Amino acid sequence: xxxxxxxxxxPDTESKIRIDHENNCIIEEGLNFVMSPYDEYAVEEALxxxxxxxGTVTVFSVGSEESIIILKKALAxxxxxxxxxxxxxxxxxxxxxxxxIIAEAIKxxxxxxxxxxxxxxxxxxxxxxVPAMVAEMLxxxxxxxxxxxxxxxxxxxxLREIEGASEKVTVPLPxxxxxxxxxxxxxxxTLKGIMMAKRKQIPVITTAELGLSDEQLAPQLTxxxxxxxxxxxxxxxxxxxxxxxxxxxxxxxxxEAKVI
Numbered sequence: 454x455x456x457x458x459x460x461x462x463x464p465d466t467e468s469k470i471r472i473d474h475e476n477n478c479i480i481e482e483g484l485n486f487v488m489s490p491y492d493e494y495a496v497e498e499a500l501x502x503x504x505x506x507x508g509t510v511t512v513f514s515v516g517s518e519e520s521i522i523i524l525k526k527a528l529a530x531x532x533x534x535x536x537x538x539x540x541x542x543x544x545x546x547x548x549x550x551x552x553x554i555i556a557e558a559i560k561x562x563x564x565x566x567x568x569x570x571x572x573x574x575x576x577x578x579x580x581x582x583v584p585a586m587v588a589e590m591l592x593x594x595x596x597x598x599x600x601x602x603x604x605x606x607x608x609x610x611x612l613r614e615i616e617g618a619s620e621k622v623t624v625p626l627p628x629x630x631x632x633x634x635x636x637x638x639x640x641x642x643t644l645k646g647i648m649m650a651k652r653k654q655i656p657v658i659t660t661a662e663l664g665l666s667d668e669q670l671a672p673q674l675t676x677x678x679x680x681x682x683x684x685x686x687x688x689x690x691x692x693x694x695x696x697x698x699x700x701x702x703x704x705x706x707x708x709e710a711k712v713i
């Protein structure tokens with residue numbers, strides 16, 4: 454089975470984020486960028502499918518040339534091929550725009566695949582929109598937030614997280630699925646894989662090649678304001694006997710926290 458995996462370059466969650474308030478964007482200078490953590494589960498699942506079912510694993514990323522770093526990481530993990538869909542536009546947080554680029558690339562350039570894998574959401578935008586949109590544009594069934602996946606012939610069965618339980622969904626292949634934490638344990642790159650990835654040539658597809666118009670590539674989402682979360686306030690200490698502290702706690706929850 455030929456499996457496609459889409460991954461995204463995002464700021465490391467350990468990095469200190471600074472904001473350019475004039476342009477409503479993050480300041481990338483000095484930031485460390487990594488593969489979005491949920492995407493690592495998607496890559497690992499694709500590798501395990503290849504090991505058990507055969508076929509190939511191709512990873513894709515939509516972004517600037519800097520995204521080649523995470524494509525090389527996926528190759529070092531064991532992916533067979535990597536493709537950069539080059540898009541030099543700044544981060545727009547518009548899932549529809551990204552989904553349109555991905556769907557058009559698949560329609561025009563690829564026909565033989567059995568599964569398309571994503572992480573459930575990127576750690577950069579956190580919208581969790583792109584997998585479902587791509588599935589809709591390609592006319593494919595989709596299952597999101599999966600924690601288990603089994604493939605048999607032309608059918609896939611997945612467990613997905615719902616409130617307080619798991620739901621089993623069966624879909625015909627090809628299909629789009631998005632990975633949740635718990636699906637597997639992503640492997641580390643091997644030294645052999647790293648050396649092979651360094652030598653691997655990564656083909657580039659441009660948005661111009663896809664024939665997308667300026668109107669189709671124009672973001673339909675506008676960032677009005679971007680801010681860091683407010684500083685956490687110091688905790689409060691309640692004193693007195695049990696009755697007094699209980700009343701103070703109730704007053705705080707009602708008048709300040711406004712949760713009751």
